[in-house]
Amino acid sequence: MANRDQPVNGKKSKLHLQDNGNLVLRDADESHVWSTNTFSLSTVHLILLNTGNLVLYNVGVILWQSFDFPTDTLLPQQIFNRHSKLVCSRSETNKSSGFYTLYFDNDNILRLLYNGPEVSSIYWPDPWLTDWDSKRAGYNNSRVAVLNTLGNFSSSDDFNFMTSDYGTLLMQRRLKLDHDGNIRAYSRRQREEKWYVSWQAKSRPCRIHGVCGPNSLCSYYSNGVKCSCLPGYKMKNDGDWSYGCEPKFSLSCNKTQSRFLVITNVELFGYDYGIMTNYTLEQCKELCLQLCNCKGIQYTYVIAGSGIPGTYTCYPKLQLRNAYRIPYFNADLYLKLPENSSYNYKESMDDKYKLACSVNPKTVTLETAHNEVHEGRYIKFLLWFVGGMGGLEILCIFMMWFFLVRRKGQQHSRGDTRVYNMIGFRKFSYSEIKRVTKNFSEEIGKGAGGIVYKGVLLDQRVVAVKRLKEANQGEEEFQAEVSSIGRFNHMNLIELWGYCVDGKHRILVYEFMENGSLAEHIKSRNLDWTKRFDIALGTAKGLCYIHEECLEWILHCDVKPQNILLDSNYQPKVSDFGLSKLRNRGDSKFSSFSKIRGTRGYMAPEWVLNHSITSKVDVFSYGIVVLEMITGKSAAKDVVDMGNDGEEKVGLVGWLRDKRNGRVSWVGEILEDMVEGDYDERKIEGLVNVALQCVEEEKDKRPTMSQVVEMLQKLCCENHNQ
Structure with missing residues (x-):
């Protein structure tokens, strides 16, 4: 984009290739705006290659090329080097230079810089991380990066990524530094289709410096x-x-x-x-x-x-x-x-605070002084000639339209019409999945939605491969899980590394959790009371993220111990979003569920009573999981209570409420016997009280997941203060 901060007149400006080999841009008043500053004694040629590179060359020698001077966009095969910079535009409509820059710094690291009106700062990679922690290496001083045609980006500082549609042929791609400071990869199949995001650097846009300015x-x-x-x-x-x-x-x-x-x-x-x-x-x-x-x-x-x-x-x-x-x-x-002063803080949801352009954008006409030049007769003749040829071309297109549409329809009918390639992870072929799992030889889990196998990728990463059933239900679960998890970036949510759509096969590739699910450890001595509290807090944070921090509102709908996985340090990760429901955050009620979702014992009363479904159904299920983790008893089975009137069978929630309300010291009576080690009675009592709030029959009496996180964190702080 030449002279982006002082653009030329749109109608009367000219790009002229001179006899001496210099390419010159002149404004409407014939003033010199820009040139390549090239010179050649022999004939030069200006050609636009299929890669998008505009090249000025002479006898096989490149005198100038547009790929050497990017503005805010990189195209496939365009080399980004130590002299290159991407500078974003000021806004979606204002193409002048903005405040964000992508460049190689003196440490050979590819970085994003916020260079605002008053201050400047690095915000990517995260500035609180060392180069090593952000998986960057500065030993290679070549400072070269490139995006290839298959969707793989590689940089000399060891940073690389693959777009969600990596490997798909005949795709148009571009890497752009957008005006909001986020760098994104865009893809589309054909010129008529819309571009979609196939990768982005910052999944949490509020962490981009300067996005809202100071104060x-x-x-x-x-x-x-x-x-x-x-x-x-x-x-x-x-x-x-x-x-x-x-x-x-x-x-x-x-x-x-x-x-x-x-x-x-x-x-x-x-x-x-x-x-x-x-x-x-x-x-x-x-x-x-x-x-x-x-x-x-x-x-x-x-x-x-x-x-x-x-x-x-x-x-x-x-x-x-x-x-x-x-x-x-x-x-x-x-x-x-x-x-x-009387200032106070009240969180506003008014759309006037949305980060966007002006409500009534105006187009400003630039005042460029120039002399009006009358068109010659040959121009008018050319216009009539082009108009006639255009009419003939339209007639030919109309005659061939039926055949072209049919052919296009047949091509599209061969594939699945669902959009699977809009999330940032890799697509595997079915043959690759068979190699990874050694022909599905090691089964590690089974559920209603499919079977889970253990596998090893070529880079030696261990993965869990979930093979969904080949029925319609399996396909629906696959689509829901991919669309949900692909938008997540949180330490307490399972990470999805890839997927496979090959014929009837629907397969998900997850990170492997060494310690399996929480269900396997509820009665285990491996989980002391400190770890159990941490699991409750981590699970709450993961659910809080999908309920309140995601840009789209997501309900899990099947929170249970089997869907809470534990890594090598017993840190929890919420998994299995096959029953998840995703909605715009503006929707206050979820009335479009076609069937009851969840697992017996963990389902909120709203499902049975046919009430509106909100995030409180996940809060209820979470509360049941916490109560099971504390007591070791199953919510799906009655608890045998030895009272004054003899043996009596009651539900888990009712049993706990009776214990809490009937005795002064009741915590020791409800704890799982298999768990060893000391425990803080006040902390466990607080955790039980929070869980009992979560399982209230009336959904309006239940807290939100953010309130649950806040209450549990306060319990931690109170414990440290004592």
Whole structure:
């Protein structure tokens, strides 16, 4: 895109190849705008190759090529090197230079830079990670990267990815740095089809620096991210969040004239006065009050590691930038405001805070002075001639239309019409799956939806391969699971590495979990009470993510111990989304379920009573799982209670409520006998109370998963304080 910050007139500008081999762009007033600065004594040729590269060459020697000067897009086979940069556009409609740049830095690492109006910062790879932790290597100083025609991107710093449709032939592809600072790969089969995203660098757009500007808060809502000013601040430039917000007040340096407003679950990256460990909240506030330029504090409990006590940490903020809010983040922002102010925080879902262009975009005509040049007679003749030829061409196309449409329809009918290639993982062939699993020789699990086998990929990664049934139900489960899991990026959700659609075969390739499912360990000595609490908290975080942080609202619909897998450290990962339901977050009720979903014993009453289905069905199932994990008893079977009137069979939930309400010291009576080791009675009692709230008959009395996470984290903090 030549001269993108001062574009030429759209009608009267000309691109002229001169006799001396120089390619020149002139504006409507004949002023020189841009040129290749090339020179040749012999004849030169300008050709647009099928790769999209515009080449100026002379006798086999390339004098200039457009691939050497990318703007915001890379095409397949276009080399990106130490001299190359991708600079995003300002917005979807404004193609001038934006604030985000992709480049190789002096450490030979491919990075994304936010270069805003006031500050600049690296945000990809994640700045808190070392190059080693982000799987980058700076030893290769060649600084070369390329996207090939099959959808594989490789860089000299060891970064590489494959698009979701990797290996599919005859695909058009492009890699673009979008105006929101995210770099995405786009694909399409034919020119008439729409481009779709087949890979993206940042799955959580609120983590992109500068996305909402300073003094603002980024949040996830129905169909994207939304920006809002912090309390006491107003938008600086209407319609452009890049400039963020500015204060409506002035702060005094007198600490008695300031107060703090708390906003929970907020992360702010950078611009700290320091990192103050072992600080109480009051000490942290006092430090900020003593600093005239302190805008607020971030206060959190930092967990050091297994067996190591954590610390309360204070981060005084000199600038409020890169702030985003997620329900389960264990940190709070205390915003510094004037003592006599009445500002408060109320989360808004108003569409006016959506990160988007202006509601009424205007097209501005550039004023370019030039002399009107009258068309000659030969131009008019040419127009009439072209019009006649065009009419003849339309007639020919009309005659052949029937045959072309039939042929196209036959080609499309051979394949599955579902869209499977829009998620970022690899597609396997059925023959590859057979090699990976050694012809499905090692079965490790079986369920209603299919059989799970153990396999090993060519790079020696161990995988779990789920082979779905070849019935219609299996296909529906496959489509739901792929569309759901492909959008996830969370440590407590199972990671999907690939899939196979080959004839009637529907296969999913997951990461392998060394310790199997929670169902295998509920009565095991391997899970002490600390691990069981961590499993409850991790599972809650995973469900909170799919309910409240995803850009689309997802219900699992089959939460049970068999669908909670454990890795080598017994960290939980929620799996098996074959029964999941995905909806736009704006939908408050889910009335389109065609049949009851879930497993007996874990299903919420709404399923049976035919009430509207919401995320509270997963909350109910989660509560049952936690109660089973604590007691070791199955919710699908009655509990034998030895009361005063003799032996009596009651349900698990009713039995626990009777125990809690009938005795002062009841925790020891409900715990699973097989579990060894000490336990914190108050912590277990709190966990039981949370689980019993989750299994309330009325869904409105149940907490959300974010509230569950918050309650469990408070139990952790209270335990550490004692």
